[in-house]
Amino acid sequence: MKTRQYLREGQILFREGSQSDFIFVVEKGEFEVSRYNRDGRVEVIDVLRPDDIFGELGVIESRPRNATVRALKDGVVAIVSKEEMLRTVRQNPQALMLILKTMAQRVRQASQGRKKALRARSKHELAPQAV
Template sequence: MSGIAIEIFQDKHVFFGLADEQLKKIAEVAEQRIYSESELICREGEKGDAMFIIETGSVDVLKGDGNGEELLLATLPHGSVFGEMSLVNVEPRSATVRAKETTVAIIVENNALAEIFNDDRELLIILLLNITRILSKRLRLTNDRLLSINS
């Protein structure tokens, strides 16, 4: 067992509706990693193979501008989840994520989740529904931003 408590997962939208036993399965395959300030967590264009939960610290989400510079898209605080779209999207990562400060992250690799999904289809369905809801919300927010820019 990894020693990661299920509480880290309980209030995250991507895990809503999962029973404690299902969260325990995820906690058992999760790993904790410490990133130093400015350390690269994942790079734009790389294959997405895991999701991350920021336990402590914060990260910057950066997007290449095509001229060798990176633009800051967002700063995610502790408690945030990123990389969850790699569970449903085989496309390369759309942004670079770098630790803004010393950051502790919980990492759940897609391969480990796939093993769980083989034994627990309900867990797979709940996660996919939650990711669909997250995507829908993000799309609505993007549409609203575009409307406000064009108004």
């Protein structure tokens, strides 16, 4: 039996720093992923859509959530417990590939974002200074 959670626009599914016991799969709607940056401001880091998986990092590491997830529209998420995930992976190791693919895409996006920020900073530092 699949467990689902229905969320209204603006409703928060979980907050940065909360317990990581479940992985989620977007079935319907859009969800904003945000976290506090070094300056203490909220930074949107992703928007999740149907079939996106999220929450896996905290579950795998057994650490608190590193972001807040909020519904941008009314939506539905499927909830997968850590135990259910482990049971599925034991029965079908290929199931782990979907989680690994999701994590690899996020690492790639973060790396590209860092490169863009470094290039922008380098251009700024190399620009002629007004005297």
